Amino acid sequence: MPLFIWRNLQLQLPDEWEMLRYDKDKSNGRCIYADRYQHRLELSWRVVSRPPELDKLLDDYKKKWAQEVETEIGESVKVAGWLGFLTTVAGEVHSHFLRYFPDEKTAIELIFLWPEERDKGEEREILTSFAMEPCVDGLRRWAAFGLDFLVSDDLDISYSRIEPGNAQLAFGILNEQGREERFERYAFLEDRLKEPLAAWLKHRLPRGVVQESVVDYTQVGHIITGITGKWYPNFFMRWLRRGKKFASYAWVCPVDKRLYYLHLIEDMTVTQSRAVGVRLACCDDILEVA
Amino acid sequence: MSGNAKPTAKRSASWRILLGSIPMRNEAAKEERHEDKSVRLVVELEKPLWYVPPVTWWMKEKPHHGWELGRLGSEVWDWCDDQRTVEQIIDLFNAQHGLRFHEGRVAVAQYLKMLAERRLLLLKPPTQTNDSPKGE
Numbered sequence: 001m002p003l004f005i006w007r008n009l010q011l012q013l014p015d016e017w018e019m020l021r022y023d024k025d026k027s028n029g030r031c032i033y034a035d036r037y038q039h040r041l042e043l044s045w046r047v048v049s050r051p052p053e054l055d056k057l058l059d060d061y062k063k064k065w066a067q068e069v070e071t072e073i074g075e076s077v078k079v080a081g082w083l084g085f086l087t088t089v090a091g092e093v094h095s096h097f098l099r100y101f102p103d104e105k106t107a108i109e110l111i112f113l114w115p116e117e118r119d120k121g122e123e124r125e126i127l128t129s130f131a132m133e134p135c136v137d138g139l140r141r142w143a144a145f146g147l148d149f150l151v152s153d154d155l156d157i158s159y160s161r162i163e164p165g166n167a168q169l170a171f172g173i174l175n176e177q178g179r180e181e182r183f184e185r186y187a188f189l190e191d192r193l194k195e196p197l198a199a200w201l202k203h204r205l206p207r208g209v210v211q212e213s214v215v216d217y218t219q220v221g222h223i224i225t226g227i228t229g230k231w232y233p234n235f236f237m238r239w240l241r242r243g244k245k246f247a248s249y250a251w252v253c254p255v256d257k258r259l260y261y262l263h264l265i266e267d268m269t270v271t272q273s274r275a276v277g278v279r280l281a282c283c284d285d286i287l288e289v290a
Numbered sequence: 291m292s293g294n295a296k297p298t299a300k301r302s303a304s305w306r307i308l309l310g311s312i313p314m315r316n317e318a319a320k321e322e323r324h325e326d327k328s329v330r331l332v333v334e335l336e337k338p339l340w341y342v343p344p345v346t347w348w349m350k351e352k353p354h355h356g357w358e359l360g361r362l363g364s365e366v367w368d369w370c371d372d373q374r375t376v377e378q379i380i381d382l383f384n385a386q387h388g389l390r391f392h393e394g395r396v397a398v399a400q401y402l403k404m405l406a407e408r409r410l411l412l413l414k415p416p417t418q419t420n421d422s423p424k425g426e
Contacts, residue, residue, distance in 0.1 A: 018392045036377075036391045037306055146390075164397035165389055187387055191361070257388060 001125070005133050005143040006031055007157075008104060009045060012129035014122065017041065019144055024157045037115070041126070044109040051100055052107055054083050058098055065096070079120075080127045082110070086118075093118045097127060104132050139279075142169070146258065149183045149280040152266070172265075174206070178233060179244070179266045183280050186259040189252065193259060197225045201250045204261065208232050209246050220285045224251040224276050231265045249275050253282035309377035309395075310416035313370040313402055319410050322356075329364040331410055332356045357408055359401075366401040370411055376402065 001012040004019060007026060016035045023029025026047070033041040062073050062085060074086035077095065084097035093114045100107050108130070112123055133141055139150040145167035152171070158180075159170035165187030172180040186192050193200055198214060205211065205227065212229040230243035237243065248263035262280040322330040335353040359367055365386065369379045376398065384394035405411045 016391065018390055020392060034392065036395075037309070164393040165387065187389060187393075188362070 001129070003143050004033075005141055007045070007142075008106075008133045008135075008140060009043065009108070010129075010131050010133045010141075010143075011043070011126060013041070013126060022144075022160075024160065026156065038113065040113055042109075042111040042113075044111075046107050047105055048100075048107050049105070051102060054098055054100060057107075058083055058085065061096070061098070079124055082127050095123060099130075101132050106132070145169075146185050146256075147183050147280070148282075149262070150278065151181050151183075152179070155179060155181060174208075174231075174265065175233065180206075180263070181266070181279075182261075182263050184261040185282075186261075187257075189257070189259055193252075197223075197250055197252070201225050201227055201248060201261075204248065204250075204263075205229075206231065206246075206263070206265070208234070208238075210238070210243070219276060221254050222251045222276070222282070222285075224249055226250075226275070247275060249280075251276065251282070255283040255285060258282065307415055308399070308413075309375065309380070311376050311413040312372065312374065312416075313376065313379070313405075313411045314372050314414050315370055315411050316409060326361065327364060328361050329359045329367055330356055331359065331367070333410070355408075357410070362397070363401050363404070366398055367405065367410075370402075370405075375416075376413070 001014055003010060003012050006019070006022060007029075013033060014035070017033045017040055018035075019031055020034045020039070021030070021032040023031065028046045030042060030044045032039055033043070058076075065071060065087060066073050069087075069089060071087045071089045071094075074088060074093075076083075076085045077097075078084070079097065082097040082099045084095055087094045087096065095112045095114070095118060097110045097112075098107065110127070110130070112118075112126075135153040138153055140153045141148070141150050143149075145162055147167055147169060155171040157169060157171055158173050159168070159182075161168040166185070168182070168184045170180060170182040172178065174180050195203075198216070202211070202214075209231045210229050211227055213227070215226045215228070217224055217226075226247065226249040229246045231246040232238035232243040244265050246263065246265050248261070250259065250261045252259050260280060260282050262275060264275065264279065316333070318333050319331045320333070322332060324330065333355050335355065338353060341349075341353060366379060366383065369382050374382075380391065380394045380398045383389070383398050384391060387394070389397070402411070402413065406413060
């Protein structure tokens with residue numbers, strides 16, 4: 001089952017389930033996953049200051065659900081450490097689960113929608129797979145929309161654009177103290193990539209970047225083009241020569257034929273090997289070497 | 291916890307209807323094919339009252355509307371053969387471009403919407419007795 005990691009929440013879902021809606025807020029939000037015919041799973045999170053009394057919360061939640069939605073409240077269930085209950089809405093069984101993760105002070109709610117019979121095995125497998133993605137050396141892994149990357153944990157998601165075949169996610173803001181990490185993946189290369197990769201990459205340089213070098217190299221059959229340089233927030237900082245390190249890389253993965261792009265603007269030096277395959281990975285081949 | 295998550299059964303029902311629908315081409319739409327395989331669709335308008343000699347002496351081309359579909363739109367148009375369902379067209383589109391199902395669904399739905407708004411095709415909904423999206 002493919003792995004999804006959104007914010008600090010990770011779970012494994014059936015191959016056909018895709019994320020259709022997402023919230024970017026770290027403290028409170030919801031994601032919705034669907035198979036090809038309908039929504040199948042709703043994942044909600046909320047950061048709470050102190051541990052909730054789950055039994056009481058569950059009772060309140062049942063009452064609220066019964067009042068607001070025309071539903072029959074069914075039996076209570078406990079699966080793999082999750083407390084839950086069943087409801088029936090318009091003939092469709094929904095299973096609701098709650099759990100509190102103390103390390104992250106986060107309460108999680110999962111609602112499965114079962115258009116046919118409730119699949120207890122699948123439900124258990126998904127609930128068991130749910131975990132909080134740890135932060136390692138200041139980096140946290142995300143995996144969504146075909147992007148699998150590590151982002152600095154102190155940066156918050158600032159931009160997202162998800163379209164058919166295209167996914168763009170950016171973290172951090174480019175103000176005077178700015179840092180930015182951006183990860184992108186594109187399909188329809190006949191339309192998007194009408195020039196050599198180096199020229200395309202050059203056209204993508206963010207405003208304020210002064211290019212210092214261009215590199216071309218091959219990493220496990222992936223031909224990668226990179227640009228390094230300095231980013232200056234304004235002319236004055238450029239005159240003072242107080243810029244930040246900039247690195248961008250782009251390549252077409254020979255496995256999935258998608259164009260991948262990342263750029264990093266930060267204080268630290270990012271080496272080539274740390275960027276491609278570690279900060280952004282396209283396939284298992286490139287992961288193994290990294 | 292949140293308590294604001296509403297069931298989505300109503301929304302999913304509409305997906306099934308869309309996916310099981312069959313796009314039917316407007317027979318009045320004539321194709322002009324370009325070298326890059328893209329298609330231009332032309333629909334001749336009813337002859338207006340003013341389209342009489344001497345106007346027709348110098349205006350040889352009959353009044354018409356034309357739409358360039360682009361490469362991807364042309365692919366979708368080609369797959370609309372009055373037989374395939376929307377779901378089957380999405381599967382073809384995804385296989386061609388290596389997309390996930392909902393990526394293709396959004397893209398194909400946009401093209402079909404555009405074509406339907408221009409009355410170049412209409413969507414025939416699945417019949418009551420055959421409500422399976424794949425017609426199984």
